[in-house]
Amino acid sequence: xxxxxxxxxxxxxxxxxxxxxxxxxxxxxxxxxxxxxxxxxxxxxxxxxxxxxxxxxxxxxxxxxxxxxxxxxxxxxxxxxxxxxxxxxxxxxxxxxxxxxxxxxxxxxxxxxxxxxxxxxxxxxxxxxxxxxxxxxxxxxxxxxxxxxxxxxxxxxxxxxxx
Amino acid sequence: xxxxxxxxxxxxxxxxxxxxxxxxxxxxxxxxxxxxxxxxxxxxxxxxxxxxxxxxxxxxxxxxxxxxxxxxxxxxxxxxxxxxxxxxxxxxxxxxxxxxxxxxxxxxxxxxxxxxxxxxxxxxxxxxxxxxxxxxx
Numbered sequence: 056x057x058x059x060x061x062x063x064x065x066x067x068x069x070x071x072x073x074x075x076x077x078x079x080x081x082x083x084x085x086x087x088x089x090x091x092x093x094x095x096x097x098x099x100x101x102x103x104x105x106x107x108x109x110x111x112x113x114x115x116x117x118x119x120x121x122x123x124x125x126x127x128x129x130x131x132x133x134x135x136x137x138x139x140x141x142x143x144x145x146x147x148x149x150x151x152x153x154x155x156x157x158x159x160x161x162x163x164x165x166x167x168x169x170x171x172x173x174x175x176x177x178x179x180x181x182x183x184x185x186x187x188x189x190x191x192x193x194x195x196x197x198x199x200x201x202x203x204x205x206x207x208x209x210x211x212x213x214x215x216x217x218x
Numbered sequence: 219x220x221x222x223x224x225x226x227x228x229x230x231x232x233x234x235x236x237x238x239x240x241x242x243x244x245x246x247x248x249x250x251x252x253x254x255x256x257x258x259x260x261x262x263x264x265x266x267x268x269x270x271x272x273x274x275x276x277x278x279x280x281x282x283x284x285x286x287x288x289x290x291x292x293x294x295x296x297x298x299x300x301x302x303x304x305x306x307x308x309x310x311x312x313x314x315x316x317x318x319x320x321x322x323x324x325x326x327x328x329x330x331x332x333x334x335x336x337x338x339x340x341x342x343x344x345x346x347x348x349x350x351x352x353x354x355x
Contacts (some may be wrong), residue, residue: 067249074245075281094296100284100299104277105252105256115254125255130265135258144276148300149254154293 058164061190065157068098071105094135098155101147103190103199106163110191131154142205145183150200161190168202182207221292224331224354229318232286234337238274238311246278274307279346283337286315290333291352297330301348305339312340322354330352 058118072082082176088096107113114164119125123132155161168185181205190199196215234240243257252275257264263269280301287299307313314337321332333350 063273070245070251071281074242074249075240075278075285077281077285077288079285079288079293091293099281100288100296101277101281104252104281105250110251113251115252117253123255124262124266125253125259126261126266142309146300146302147277147280148298149296150298150314151296 057105058162059110061103061109061161061163063098063102063155063159063161065096067105068096068102068106068157072099073103075099075101093154093156096155096157100149100151101133102155103149103161103188103201106161106190110163142184142207144203145206146202146204148202152197152199155190155198159192159198161192162195164189164191168204179208219353221290221295224291224319224322226319226322229316230286231291232284232289232315234282234313234315236312238307238309238313240272240309241286243272243274243278243309246275246281250275250277250278259316270308272309274311275344276303276307279303279313280309280348282313283315283335283346283348286317287335287350287352290317291331291350295352295354296350297325297350297353298349299302299335300318300350301335301346303346304344307339307345311345313345314338320349325351350354 081091081093081097082099085096115167122133124131164187165186168187171183173181183204185202185204188201189197190200247258249254256267257272257275260272263272284299316336318334319331320334325328331352331354335348335350336344337346339345
Protein backbone atom coordinates (compact mmCIF):
# COMPACT_ATOMS: atom_id res chain seq x y z
CA UNK A 56 0.00 0.00 0.00
CA UNK A 57 1.45 3.34 -1.02
CA UNK A 58 1.68 6.26 1.37
CA UNK A 59 -0.83 8.92 0.40
CA UNK A 60 -2.56 12.18 1.34
CA UNK A 61 -6.14 12.08 2.64
CA UNK A 62 -8.06 15.38 2.79
CA UNK A 63 -10.87 15.05 5.36
CA UNK A 64 -13.86 16.79 3.81
CA UNK A 65 -17.21 17.67 5.40
CA UNK A 66 -19.13 16.21 2.45
CA UNK A 67 -17.48 12.81 2.73
CA UNK A 68 -18.05 12.83 6.51
CA UNK A 69 -21.78 13.49 5.98
CA UNK A 70 -22.05 10.67 3.44
CA UNK A 71 -20.07 8.31 5.66
CA UNK A 72 -22.33 9.03 8.65
CA UNK A 73 -25.37 8.26 6.47
CA UNK A 74 -23.76 5.01 5.32
CA UNK A 75 -23.29 3.85 8.92
CA UNK A 76 -26.79 4.95 9.93
CA UNK A 77 -25.75 7.74 12.27
CA UNK A 78 -27.95 10.88 12.19
CA UNK A 79 -25.83 12.73 14.81
CA UNK A 80 -25.69 16.39 13.63
CA UNK A 81 -22.06 16.65 14.76
CA UNK A 82 -21.23 14.82 11.50
CA UNK A 83 -23.35 16.96 9.18
CA UNK A 84 -24.53 20.30 10.54
CA UNK A 85 -21.83 22.98 11.14
CA UNK A 86 -24.10 25.05 13.42
CA UNK A 87 -25.15 22.14 15.62
CA UNK A 88 -21.55 20.90 15.69
CA UNK A 89 -20.37 24.31 16.91
CA UNK A 90 -22.63 23.96 19.96
CA UNK A 91 -21.59 20.35 20.67
CA UNK A 92 -18.78 19.04 22.89
CA UNK A 93 -16.67 18.63 19.77
CA UNK A 94 -17.05 22.30 18.78
CA UNK A 95 -16.92 21.57 15.04
CA UNK A 96 -17.74 18.85 12.53
CA UNK A 97 -15.80 15.73 13.47
CA UNK A 98 -15.55 12.36 11.74
CA UNK A 99 -17.28 9.19 12.97
CA UNK A 100 -15.00 6.65 14.69
CA UNK A 101 -14.44 4.40 11.67
CA UNK A 102 -14.19 7.21 9.10
CA UNK A 103 -10.50 6.76 8.25
CA UNK A 104 -11.45 3.59 6.35
CA UNK A 105 -12.72 6.00 3.68
CA UNK A 106 -9.13 7.06 3.09
CA UNK A 107 -9.05 4.09 0.70
CA UNK A 108 -10.62 6.49 -1.82
CA UNK A 109 -7.31 8.37 -1.87
CA UNK A 110 -5.00 5.35 -1.89
CA UNK A 111 -3.65 5.16 -5.45
CA UNK A 112 -2.99 1.42 -5.17
CA UNK A 113 -6.17 0.34 -3.35
CA UNK A 114 -7.04 -3.03 -4.92
CA UNK A 115 -10.81 -3.01 -4.28
CA UNK A 116 -11.63 -0.14 -6.67
CA UNK A 117 -12.36 -0.65 -10.38
CA UNK A 118 -10.17 1.31 -12.78
CA UNK A 119 -11.13 2.38 -16.30
CA UNK A 120 -9.92 -0.02 -18.95
CA UNK A 121 -8.74 -2.65 -16.49
CA UNK A 122 -10.39 -6.01 -15.79
CA UNK A 123 -12.56 -6.04 -12.65
CA UNK A 124 -13.38 -9.14 -10.64
CA UNK A 125 -17.08 -8.30 -10.15
CA UNK A 126 -19.75 -9.43 -12.59
CA UNK A 127 -20.50 -7.94 -15.99
CA UNK A 128 -21.31 -10.28 -18.87
CA UNK A 129 -19.86 -13.10 -16.77
CA UNK A 130 -19.99 -13.73 -13.01
CA UNK A 131 -16.45 -12.37 -12.76
CA UNK A 132 -14.29 -10.37 -15.11
CA UNK A 133 -11.03 -12.06 -14.19
CA UNK A 134 -9.71 -15.60 -13.86
CA UNK A 135 -8.19 -15.03 -10.42
CA UNK A 136 -8.93 -12.49 -7.75
CA UNK A 137 -6.37 -9.69 -7.42
CA UNK A 138 -3.84 -9.67 -4.62
CA UNK A 139 -5.41 -8.18 -1.51
CA UNK A 140 -8.92 -8.70 -2.85
CA UNK A 141 -9.56 -12.18 -1.53
CA UNK A 142 -9.07 -11.72 2.19
CA UNK A 143 -11.73 -11.28 4.84
CA UNK A 144 -11.52 -8.77 7.65
CA UNK A 145 -10.84 -10.51 10.97
CA UNK A 146 -10.12 -7.63 13.36
CA UNK A 147 -9.97 -3.83 13.36
CA UNK A 148 -8.57 -1.60 16.08
CA UNK A 149 -8.38 2.20 16.25
CA UNK A 150 -6.49 4.44 18.63
CA UNK A 151 -7.61 8.08 18.63
CA UNK A 152 -5.01 10.67 19.57
CA UNK A 153 -7.48 13.55 19.06
CA UNK A 154 -10.83 13.94 17.27
CA UNK A 155 -10.53 13.96 13.48
CA UNK A 156 -12.07 17.16 12.05
CA UNK A 157 -13.30 18.31 8.68
CA UNK A 158 -10.44 20.28 7.16
CA UNK A 159 -7.68 18.02 8.44
CA UNK A 160 -5.32 16.84 5.72
CA UNK A 161 -3.84 13.53 6.76
CA UNK A 162 -0.59 11.94 5.70
CA UNK A 163 -1.23 8.19 5.65
CA UNK A 164 1.56 5.68 6.07
CA UNK A 165 1.21 1.95 6.46
CA UNK A 166 3.50 -0.82 7.50
CA UNK A 167 3.13 -4.58 7.78
CA UNK A 168 2.54 -5.99 11.25
CA UNK A 169 2.62 -9.61 12.37
CA UNK A 170 1.64 -12.62 10.27
CA UNK A 171 0.39 -15.89 11.75
CA UNK A 172 -1.43 -19.08 10.80
CA UNK A 173 -4.26 -20.95 12.47
CA UNK A 174 -6.33 -24.01 11.74
CA UNK A 175 -10.04 -23.18 11.48
CA UNK A 176 -12.90 -25.02 13.19
CA UNK A 177 -13.50 -27.07 10.06
CA UNK A 178 -9.84 -27.88 9.54
CA UNK A 179 -8.91 -25.29 6.91
CA UNK A 180 -5.62 -23.48 7.22
CA UNK A 181 -5.97 -19.71 7.60
CA UNK A 182 -3.29 -17.06 7.24
CA UNK A 183 -3.71 -13.86 9.29
CA UNK A 184 -1.94 -10.67 8.18
CA UNK A 185 -1.77 -7.49 10.25
CA UNK A 186 -1.35 -3.98 8.81
CA UNK A 187 -0.71 -0.83 10.87
CA UNK A 188 -1.77 2.50 9.33
CA UNK A 189 -0.85 5.86 10.83
CA UNK A 190 -2.81 9.03 10.04
CA UNK A 191 -0.89 12.25 10.82
CA UNK A 192 -2.02 15.85 10.54
CA UNK A 193 -0.25 18.75 8.80
CA UNK A 194 1.92 19.29 11.88
CA UNK A 195 3.06 15.67 11.75
CA UNK A 196 1.09 14.77 14.89
CA UNK A 197 -0.64 11.39 15.07
CA UNK A 198 -4.44 11.68 14.83
CA UNK A 199 -5.46 8.03 14.41
CA UNK A 200 -3.54 4.77 14.49
CA UNK A 201 -5.36 1.84 12.87
CA UNK A 202 -4.45 -1.82 13.12
CA UNK A 203 -6.29 -4.20 10.84
CA UNK A 204 -6.07 -7.97 10.59
CA UNK A 205 -7.17 -9.81 7.46
CA UNK A 206 -7.53 -13.54 7.03
CA UNK A 207 -7.29 -15.53 3.87
CA UNK A 208 -9.30 -18.75 4.19
CA UNK A 209 -8.63 -21.64 1.82
CA UNK A 210 -12.33 -21.78 0.86
CA UNK A 211 -15.42 -19.63 1.37
CA UNK A 212 -16.62 -19.48 4.95
CA UNK A 213 -20.23 -19.19 6.06
CA UNK A 214 -19.32 -17.70 9.39
CA UNK A 215 -16.18 -15.86 10.41
CA UNK A 216 -13.55 -17.85 12.19
CA UNK A 217 -12.30 -16.52 15.46
CA UNK A 218 -9.18 -14.48 14.86
CA UNK B 219 -28.30 11.34 26.96
CA UNK B 220 -24.58 11.05 26.23
CA UNK B 221 -22.14 10.55 29.06
CA UNK B 222 -24.82 9.66 31.59
CA UNK B 223 -24.84 6.51 33.64
CA UNK B 224 -21.29 5.45 32.80
CA UNK B 225 -20.77 3.50 36.02
CA UNK B 226 -19.38 -0.01 36.42
CA UNK B 227 -22.03 -2.57 35.56
CA UNK B 228 -24.23 -0.16 33.63
CA UNK B 229 -25.44 -1.57 30.32
CA UNK B 230 -27.27 -0.45 27.20
CA UNK B 231 -28.91 -2.26 24.34
CA UNK B 232 -29.39 -0.41 21.05
CA UNK B 233 -31.11 -1.72 17.92
CA UNK B 234 -28.79 -0.67 15.07
CA UNK B 235 -31.03 -1.89 12.27
CA UNK B 236 -34.18 -3.98 12.20
CA UNK B 237 -33.62 -5.16 8.61
CA UNK B 238 -30.20 -4.56 7.08
CA UNK B 239 -30.66 -3.64 3.44
CA UNK B 240 -28.49 -4.19 0.41
CA UNK B 241 -28.90 -0.47 -0.23
CA UNK B 242 -27.15 0.29 3.06
CA UNK B 243 -24.30 -1.96 1.93
CA UNK B 244 -24.13 -0.09 -1.39
CA UNK B 245 -24.03 3.23 0.49
CA UNK B 246 -21.15 1.95 2.61
CA UNK B 247 -19.26 0.68 -0.43
CA UNK B 248 -19.72 3.98 -2.22
CA UNK B 249 -18.42 6.25 0.50
CA UNK B 250 -15.73 4.00 1.97
CA UNK B 251 -14.25 3.03 -1.39
CA UNK B 252 -14.36 -0.68 -0.57
CA UNK B 253 -16.03 -1.85 -3.78
CA UNK B 254 -15.37 -5.55 -3.18
CA UNK B 255 -18.24 -7.13 -5.15
CA UNK B 256 -18.71 -9.70 -2.39
CA UNK B 257 -20.74 -6.97 -0.67
CA UNK B 258 -22.80 -5.58 -3.55
CA UNK B 259 -22.83 -8.04 -6.46
CA UNK B 260 -25.10 -11.08 -5.90
CA UNK B 261 -24.01 -12.80 -9.10
CA UNK B 262 -20.34 -12.51 -8.27
CA UNK B 263 -20.88 -13.56 -4.64
CA UNK B 264 -22.87 -16.68 -5.60
CA UNK B 265 -21.38 -17.83 -8.87
CA UNK B 266 -17.75 -16.73 -8.71
CA UNK B 267 -17.00 -16.60 -4.98
CA UNK B 268 -19.18 -19.48 -3.78
CA UNK B 269 -21.10 -17.63 -1.04
CA UNK B 270 -24.88 -17.86 -0.48
CA UNK B 271 -25.08 -14.20 -1.51
CA UNK B 272 -23.69 -10.79 -0.70
CA UNK B 273 -22.83 -10.04 2.90
CA UNK B 274 -22.04 -6.81 4.74
CA UNK B 275 -18.60 -5.26 5.00
CA UNK B 276 -17.29 -6.00 8.49
CA UNK B 277 -16.55 -2.31 8.68
CA UNK B 278 -20.22 -1.49 8.08
CA UNK B 279 -21.14 -3.48 11.20
CA UNK B 280 -18.30 -1.82 13.12
CA UNK B 281 -19.51 1.58 11.90
CA UNK B 282 -23.15 0.88 12.80
CA UNK B 283 -22.00 -0.29 16.23
CA UNK B 284 -19.94 2.89 16.74
CA UNK B 285 -23.14 4.94 16.83
CA UNK B 286 -24.28 3.13 19.96
CA UNK B 287 -20.90 3.81 21.58
CA UNK B 288 -20.64 7.52 20.73
CA UNK B 289 -24.31 8.13 21.61
CA UNK B 290 -23.42 6.94 25.10
CA UNK B 291 -19.91 8.32 25.72
CA UNK B 292 -20.39 11.59 23.81
CA UNK B 293 -18.82 13.20 20.75
CA UNK B 294 -15.06 13.29 20.29
CA UNK B 295 -14.32 11.35 23.47
CA UNK B 296 -13.21 7.97 22.12
CA UNK B 297 -9.61 6.99 22.83
CA UNK B 298 -9.73 3.41 21.52
CA UNK B 299 -12.25 1.25 19.70
CA UNK B 300 -11.61 -2.23 18.39
CA UNK B 301 -13.51 -5.33 17.32
CA UNK B 302 -13.16 -8.85 16.09
CA UNK B 303 -15.49 -9.93 13.30
CA UNK B 304 -17.08 -13.16 14.57
CA UNK B 305 -19.65 -14.01 11.95
CA UNK B 306 -20.90 -12.65 8.69
CA UNK B 307 -23.79 -10.21 8.54
CA UNK B 308 -26.38 -10.78 5.82
CA UNK B 309 -29.07 -8.63 4.21
CA UNK B 310 -32.20 -8.83 6.35
CA UNK B 311 -30.29 -9.23 9.59
CA UNK B 312 -31.51 -7.42 12.69
CA UNK B 313 -28.48 -6.04 14.54
CA UNK B 314 -28.44 -5.07 18.20
CA UNK B 315 -25.48 -3.58 20.06
CA UNK B 316 -24.98 -4.52 23.70
CA UNK B 317 -22.69 -2.22 25.64
CA UNK B 318 -21.59 -2.58 29.24
CA UNK B 319 -19.22 -0.66 31.46
CA UNK B 320 -16.29 -2.87 32.45
CA UNK B 321 -14.25 -0.32 34.38
CA UNK B 322 -13.97 3.36 35.26
CA UNK B 323 -10.35 4.28 35.98
CA UNK B 324 -7.57 6.82 35.62
CA UNK B 325 -5.32 6.74 32.57
CA UNK B 326 -2.39 9.16 32.71
CA UNK B 327 -4.37 11.32 35.13
CA UNK B 328 -7.50 11.37 32.96
CA UNK B 329 -10.68 9.58 34.05
CA UNK B 330 -11.71 7.06 31.40
CA UNK B 331 -14.38 4.42 30.93
CA UNK B 332 -13.82 1.00 29.38
CA UNK B 333 -16.81 -0.55 27.60
CA UNK B 334 -17.36 -4.09 26.43
CA UNK B 335 -19.01 -3.96 23.02
CA UNK B 336 -20.95 -6.82 21.41
CA UNK B 337 -23.28 -6.76 18.42
CA UNK B 338 -25.63 -9.69 17.89
CA UNK B 339 -27.86 -10.68 14.98
CA UNK B 340 -31.52 -11.65 15.14
CA UNK B 341 -30.63 -15.18 16.26
CA UNK B 342 -28.60 -13.78 19.15
CA UNK B 343 -25.29 -14.82 17.57
CA UNK B 344 -22.37 -12.47 18.14
CA UNK B 345 -21.26 -10.83 14.90
CA UNK B 346 -18.72 -8.44 16.39
CA UNK B 347 -17.15 -8.37 19.83
CA UNK B 348 -14.81 -5.70 21.09
CA UNK B 349 -14.08 -2.81 23.36
CA UNK B 350 -14.10 0.95 23.55
CA UNK B 351 -12.31 3.35 25.88
CA UNK B 352 -13.47 6.94 26.21
CA UNK B 353 -12.36 9.99 28.13
CA UNK B 354 -14.68 11.20 30.91
CA UNK B 355 -12.74 14.46 31.38
